[in-house]
Amino acid sequence: MRRYSDVDSYINAQDKYKDVLEKLRALLSTTELVETVKWGMPTYTINGKNVVGMSAFKNHAGVWFFQGALLKDHYEVLINAQEGKTKALRQWRFQSIEEINDKKVLEYVDEAIKNEKQGKKIPISRNAKWEVPTALKEALKNNKKASEAFENLTKGRQKEFAEYISSAKREATVASRIQKIIPMIESGIGLNDKYR
Secondary structure, three states, X not given: OOOOOOHHHHHHOOOOXXXXXXXXXXXXXXXXXXXXXXXXXXXXXXXXEEEEEEEEOOOXXXXXXXXXXXXXXXXXXXXXXXXXXXXXXXXXXXXXXXXXXXXXXXXXXXXXXXXXXOOOOOOOOOOOOOOOOHXXXXXXXXXXXXXXXXXXXXXXXXXXXXXXXXXXXXXXHHHHHHHHHHHHHHOOOOOOHHHO
């Protein structure tokens, strides 16, 4: 995924949903949110806290609300893109500029801003149960350097590697993923460090 340093570059690089992003940006610019780029994508903050982001994908573009699960969702438009995994984040997707209702979008954005100002947050569950998959355990057992390095990683980084291996559907995918991550583990590099 290409990363962008400014919002203009991000929008100009989009072919299919450039008009949708321009419209959403225009709406967001009417609020008190501060436009920035995080993770290479347009992000809108208040007092340094993430409130709204926007992006384009293969089949849609849209906004996401970092604490979207707290929004009332009167129009039933918000989507949890990863049911069972994502707690707070919600998306509102658009496939054309005609689908954007200025008043409704701003209603949701205004509520998100108010919630942020009031400090409303979905607590992050840092103690969720997870375990190292058998295939990763075996790979670490056979590699002392990687095993010691894995133990020295933060619990969050360990969990990222465990979920990456667990999410593979085929044995061949498991094997190729393990081959990819062992050098990262040995170097003390987290799976998602390049996005931080």
